[in-house]
Amino acid sequence: MVRWWSMRLWGAHLLGLVCVSIAVGMGVWQYDAWQARRDAERIDLTHAEPVAITEVIGPDDPFPTVGLGRPVEVRGTFLPEGTVLVSGRAGEKGRDGDWLVTPITVGDASAPAVPVVRGWVPTGTDLASLPAPPAGEVDLVGWLQPPEGSGQADDDPRDDVLPELRIADLVQRVDQDLYGAYVVAEEPLPGDAAAGVDGATLDQLPQASRFTGLRNILYAIEWWVFAAFAVFLWFRYVRDATSGRALDEADAEAGEDAVVRSDP
Numbered sequence: 001m002v003r004w005w006s007m008r009l010w011g012a013h014l015l016g017l018v019c020v021s022i023a024v025g026m027g028v029w030q031y032d033a034w035q036a037r038r039d040a041e042r043i044d045l046t047h048a049e050p051v052a053i054t055e056v057i058g059p060d061d062p063f064p065t066v067g068l069g070r071p072v073e074v075r076g077t078f079l080p081e082g083t084v085l086v087s088g089r090a091g092e093k094g095r096d097g098d099w100l101v102t103p104i105t106v107g108d109a110s111a112p113a114v115p116v117v118r119g120w121v122p123t124g125t126d127l128a129s130l131p132a133p134p135a136g137e138v139d140l141v142g143w144l145q146p147p148e149g150s151g152q153a154d155d156d157p158r159d160d161v162l163p164e165l166r167i168a169d170l171v172q173r174v175d176q177d178l179y180g181a182y183v184v185a186e187e188p189l190p191g192d193a194a195a196g197v198d199g200a201t202l203d204q205l206p207q208a209s210r211f212t213g214l215r216n217i218l219y220a221i222e223w224w225v226f227a228a229f230a231v232f233l234w235f236r237y238v239r240d241a242t243s244g245r246a247l248d249e250a251d252a253e254a255g256e257d258a259v260v261r262s263d264p
Contacts, residue, residue, distance in 0.1 A: 080132050
Protein backbone atom coordinates (compact mmCIF):
# COMPACT_ATOMS: atom_id res chain seq x y z
CA MET A 1 0.00 0.00 0.00
CA VAL A 2 1.35 3.45 -0.95
CA ARG A 3 1.31 5.87 1.97
CA TRP A 4 1.15 9.68 1.85
CA TRP A 5 4.85 10.01 2.64
CA SER A 6 5.94 7.39 0.13
CA MET A 7 8.98 8.31 -1.96
CA ARG A 8 6.79 7.98 -5.06
CA LEU A 9 4.90 11.12 -3.99
CA TRP A 10 7.86 13.27 -2.98
CA GLY A 11 7.71 15.12 -6.31
CA ALA A 12 4.08 16.11 -5.68
CA HIS A 13 4.91 17.18 -2.12
CA LEU A 14 7.85 19.29 -3.30
CA LEU A 15 5.87 20.98 -6.09
CA GLY A 16 3.03 21.76 -3.69
CA LEU A 17 5.41 23.20 -1.12
CA VAL A 18 7.08 25.44 -3.72
CA CYS A 19 3.76 26.76 -5.08
CA VAL A 20 2.36 27.46 -1.63
CA SER A 21 5.58 29.13 -0.44
CA ILE A 22 5.72 31.44 -3.47
CA ALA A 23 2.05 32.39 -3.20
CA VAL A 24 2.24 33.06 0.54
CA GLY A 25 5.46 35.06 0.11
CA MET A 26 3.97 37.21 -2.65
CA GLY A 27 0.89 37.80 -0.52
CA VAL A 28 3.02 38.92 2.41
CA TRP A 29 4.98 41.24 0.11
CA GLN A 30 1.79 42.92 -1.16
CA TYR A 31 0.47 43.18 2.38
CA ASP A 32 3.70 44.87 3.51
CA ALA A 33 3.40 47.33 0.61
CA TRP A 34 -0.16 48.14 1.67
CA GLN A 35 0.90 48.60 5.27
CA ALA A 36 3.83 50.83 4.22
CA ARG A 37 1.42 53.11 2.33
CA ARG A 38 -0.82 53.37 5.39
CA ASP A 39 2.16 54.20 7.60
CA ALA A 40 3.38 56.85 5.15
CA GLU A 41 -0.01 58.57 5.20
CA ARG A 42 0.27 58.97 8.98
CA ILE A 43 3.66 60.72 8.78
CA ASP A 44 3.90 64.37 7.72
CA LEU A 45 7.46 65.02 6.52
CA THR A 46 6.75 68.34 4.83
CA HIS A 47 8.24 70.30 7.74
CA ALA A 48 11.32 68.11 8.21
CA GLU A 49 14.82 69.43 7.64
CA PRO A 50 15.77 69.29 3.94
CA VAL A 51 18.25 66.64 2.85
CA ALA A 52 20.04 66.11 -0.46
CA ILE A 53 17.77 64.34 -2.92
CA THR A 54 20.44 61.70 -3.46
CA GLU A 55 20.02 60.63 0.18
CA VAL A 56 16.38 59.76 -0.46
CA ILE A 57 16.25 58.39 -4.01
CA GLY A 58 18.63 57.44 -6.80
CA PRO A 59 18.08 57.93 -10.54
CA ASP A 60 17.13 54.28 -11.07
CA ASP A 61 15.32 53.70 -7.77
CA PRO A 62 11.56 53.26 -7.34
CA PHE A 63 9.92 56.00 -5.33
CA PRO A 64 10.55 55.41 -1.60
CA THR A 65 7.43 55.39 0.54
CA VAL A 66 9.29 57.20 3.32
CA GLY A 67 10.15 60.02 0.90
CA LEU A 68 6.60 61.23 0.29
CA GLY A 69 6.53 65.00 0.87
CA ARG A 70 10.10 65.06 2.18
CA PRO A 71 11.88 68.42 1.65
CA VAL A 72 14.94 67.83 -0.51
CA GLU A 73 17.79 69.96 -1.78
CA VAL A 74 18.65 69.88 -5.47
CA ARG A 75 21.70 71.42 -7.11
CA GLY A 76 22.03 71.26 -10.87
CA THR A 77 21.32 72.81 -14.24
CA PHE A 78 17.87 73.35 -15.70
CA LEU A 79 16.98 71.75 -19.04
CA PRO A 80 14.73 74.40 -20.67
CA GLU A 81 13.86 72.15 -23.63
CA GLY A 82 11.91 69.95 -21.22
CA THR A 83 9.67 72.76 -19.93
CA VAL A 84 5.94 71.94 -19.95
CA LEU A 85 2.68 72.98 -18.34
CA VAL A 86 0.68 70.45 -16.32
CA SER A 87 -3.04 71.22 -16.27
CA GLY A 88 -5.70 70.65 -13.64
CA ARG A 89 -4.07 72.52 -10.73
CA ALA A 90 -6.60 74.60 -8.88
CA GLY A 91 -5.19 77.78 -7.36
CA GLU A 92 -6.54 80.18 -4.77
CA LYS A 93 -10.33 80.56 -4.69
CA GLY A 94 -10.64 77.55 -6.99
CA ARG A 95 -9.10 79.27 -10.01
CA ASP A 96 -8.14 76.89 -12.80
CA GLY A 97 -4.42 76.77 -13.42
CA ASP A 98 -1.37 74.89 -14.59
CA TRP A 99 1.98 73.96 -13.11
CA LEU A 100 5.13 75.24 -14.78
CA VAL A 101 7.56 72.29 -14.83
CA THR A 102 11.18 72.07 -15.95
CA PRO A 103 13.64 69.20 -15.32
CA ILE A 104 16.88 70.00 -13.51
CA THR A 105 19.96 67.80 -13.49
CA VAL A 106 21.06 66.36 -10.17
CA GLY A 107 24.73 67.21 -10.48
CA ASP A 108 26.56 68.28 -13.63
CA ALA A 109 24.87 69.12 -16.92
CA SER A 110 24.99 65.51 -18.17
CA ALA A 111 23.64 63.89 -14.98
CA PRO A 112 20.14 62.41 -14.67
CA ALA A 113 17.46 65.02 -14.03
CA VAL A 114 14.40 65.41 -11.85
CA PRO A 115 11.31 67.43 -12.91
CA VAL A 116 10.75 70.54 -10.80
CA VAL A 117 7.42 72.33 -10.39
CA ARG A 118 8.62 75.94 -10.63
CA GLY A 119 5.23 77.52 -9.91
CA TRP A 120 1.58 78.03 -10.84
CA VAL A 121 0.02 80.05 -13.66
CA PRO A 122 -3.63 80.59 -14.71
CA THR A 123 -5.09 78.27 -17.31
CA GLY A 124 -4.60 79.61 -20.81
CA THR A 125 -1.16 81.10 -20.14
CA ASP A 126 1.08 80.76 -23.19
CA LEU A 127 4.24 78.84 -22.34
CA ALA A 128 6.23 81.08 -24.71
CA SER A 129 5.29 84.11 -22.61
CA LEU A 130 6.83 82.64 -19.45
CA PRO A 131 10.46 83.21 -18.52
CA ALA A 132 13.07 80.58 -19.21
CA PRO A 133 14.67 78.98 -16.16
CA PRO A 134 17.98 80.50 -15.00
CA ALA A 135 21.12 79.29 -16.73
CA GLY A 136 24.05 77.78 -14.88
CA GLU A 137 24.05 75.89 -11.62
CA VAL A 138 21.03 76.46 -9.38
CA ASP A 139 20.24 75.47 -5.80
CA LEU A 140 16.63 74.91 -4.75
CA VAL A 141 14.57 73.21 -2.06
CA GLY A 142 11.26 71.47 -2.64
CA TRP A 143 8.94 68.67 -1.62
CA LEU A 144 9.55 65.25 -3.12
CA GLN A 145 6.55 63.61 -4.79
CA PRO A 146 5.93 60.36 -6.71
CA PRO A 147 5.17 60.64 -10.43
CA GLU A 148 1.54 60.74 -11.45
CA GLY A 149 -0.02 58.20 -13.77
CA SER A 150 -3.72 57.50 -13.47
CA GLY A 151 -3.93 56.90 -17.20
CA GLN A 152 -5.63 60.19 -18.05
CA ALA A 153 -5.52 60.73 -21.80
CA ASP A 154 -3.69 63.67 -23.38
CA ASP A 155 -6.14 65.41 -25.72
CA ASP A 156 -3.31 66.95 -27.76
CA PRO A 157 0.04 65.12 -27.47
CA ARG A 158 1.66 67.69 -29.79
CA ASP A 159 1.35 70.67 -27.45
CA ASP A 160 3.32 71.48 -24.29
CA VAL A 161 0.40 71.00 -21.89
CA LEU A 162 0.21 67.63 -20.12
CA PRO A 163 -2.79 66.30 -18.16
CA GLU A 164 -0.52 64.71 -15.53
CA LEU A 165 3.08 64.93 -14.43
CA ARG A 166 4.21 61.66 -15.98
CA ILE A 167 7.88 60.82 -16.25
CA ALA A 168 7.28 58.89 -19.49
CA ASP A 169 6.00 62.08 -21.16
CA LEU A 170 8.89 64.23 -19.99
CA VAL A 171 11.70 61.80 -20.77
CA GLN A 172 10.89 62.15 -24.47
CA ARG A 173 11.77 65.86 -24.33
CA VAL A 174 15.26 65.68 -22.82
CA ASP A 175 18.43 63.68 -23.47
CA GLN A 176 19.01 62.77 -19.83
CA ASP A 177 17.45 59.99 -17.83
CA LEU A 178 14.84 61.17 -15.33
CA TYR A 179 14.33 60.25 -11.70
CA GLY A 180 11.16 58.35 -10.79
CA ALA A 181 9.92 61.38 -8.83
CA TYR A 182 9.44 65.12 -9.07
CA VAL A 183 10.00 68.11 -6.79
CA VAL A 184 7.56 70.91 -5.97
CA ALA A 185 9.71 74.00 -5.35
CA GLU A 186 8.94 75.65 -2.02
CA GLU A 187 9.35 79.10 -3.58
CA PRO A 188 9.24 80.29 -7.20
CA LEU A 189 12.54 81.22 -8.77
CA PRO A 190 13.36 84.95 -8.76
CA GLY A 191 12.77 85.33 -12.49
CA ASP A 192 9.48 83.45 -12.30
CA ALA A 193 8.20 85.50 -9.37
CA ALA A 194 8.98 88.74 -11.23
CA ALA A 195 6.96 87.46 -14.21
CA GLY A 196 3.89 86.76 -12.07
CA VAL A 197 4.37 83.03 -11.56
CA ASP A 198 2.83 82.09 -8.21
CA GLY A 199 4.33 79.52 -5.89
CA ALA A 200 2.99 76.00 -6.22
CA THR A 201 1.64 74.24 -3.15
CA LEU A 202 0.94 70.64 -2.18
CA ASP A 203 -2.73 71.56 -1.90
CA GLN A 204 -2.77 71.71 -5.70
CA LEU A 205 -1.93 68.03 -5.97
CA PRO A 206 -4.74 65.94 -7.47
CA GLN A 207 -6.63 63.78 -5.02
CA ALA A 208 -4.90 60.43 -4.63
CA SER A 209 -6.93 57.43 -5.69
CA ARG A 210 -7.94 55.22 -2.80
CA PHE A 211 -7.64 52.25 -5.14
CA THR A 212 -3.85 52.68 -5.18
CA GLY A 213 -3.51 51.37 -1.65
CA LEU A 214 -6.49 49.03 -1.90
CA ARG A 215 -4.92 47.31 -4.88
CA ASN A 216 -2.03 46.00 -2.77
CA ILE A 217 -4.29 44.35 -0.18
CA LEU A 218 -6.47 42.87 -2.94
CA TYR A 219 -3.37 41.41 -4.58
CA ALA A 220 -2.32 39.96 -1.22
CA ILE A 221 -5.71 38.28 -0.80
CA GLU A 222 -5.52 36.97 -4.36
CA TRP A 223 -2.13 35.36 -3.72
CA TRP A 224 -3.34 33.78 -0.50
CA VAL A 225 -6.39 32.35 -2.28
CA PHE A 226 -4.03 30.87 -4.85
CA ALA A 227 -2.01 29.32 -2.01
CA ALA A 228 -5.16 27.74 -0.58
CA PHE A 229 -6.09 26.44 -4.05
CA ALA A 230 -2.60 24.92 -4.43
CA VAL A 231 -3.04 23.13 -1.11
CA PHE A 232 -6.41 21.82 -2.29
CA LEU A 233 -4.92 20.50 -5.56
CA TRP A 234 -2.04 18.86 -3.70
CA PHE A 235 -4.43 17.20 -1.25
CA ARG A 236 -6.70 15.90 -4.01
CA TYR A 237 -3.81 14.56 -6.06
CA VAL A 238 -2.17 12.75 -3.16
CA ARG A 239 -5.47 11.40 -1.88
CA ASP A 240 -6.45 10.10 -5.31
CA ALA A 241 -2.99 8.63 -5.89
CA THR A 242 -2.91 6.79 -2.58
CA SER A 243 -6.53 5.61 -2.68
CA GLY A 244 -6.21 4.48 -6.28
CA ARG A 245 -3.07 2.51 -5.59
CA ALA A 246 -4.64 1.01 -2.47
CA LEU A 247 -7.67 -0.17 -4.45
CA ASP A 248 -5.48 -1.66 -7.17
CA GLU A 249 -3.42 -3.51 -4.58
CA ALA A 250 -6.58 -4.73 -2.82
CA ASP A 251 -7.99 -6.00 -6.13
CA ALA A 252 -4.69 -7.72 -6.90
CA GLU A 253 -4.61 -9.41 -3.49
CA ALA A 254 -8.25 -10.48 -3.87
CA GLY A 255 -7.42 -11.96 -7.26
CA GLU A 256 -4.45 -13.88 -5.86
CA ASP A 257 -6.59 -15.27 -3.01
CA ALA A 258 -9.21 -16.41 -5.49
CA VAL A 259 -6.56 -18.18 -7.57
CA VAL A 260 -5.09 -19.88 -4.52
CA ARG A 261 -8.49 -21.09 -3.35
CA SER A 262 -9.38 -22.45 -6.77
CA ASP A 263 -6.24 -24.56 -6.98
CA PRO A 264 -6.83 -28.20 -5.96
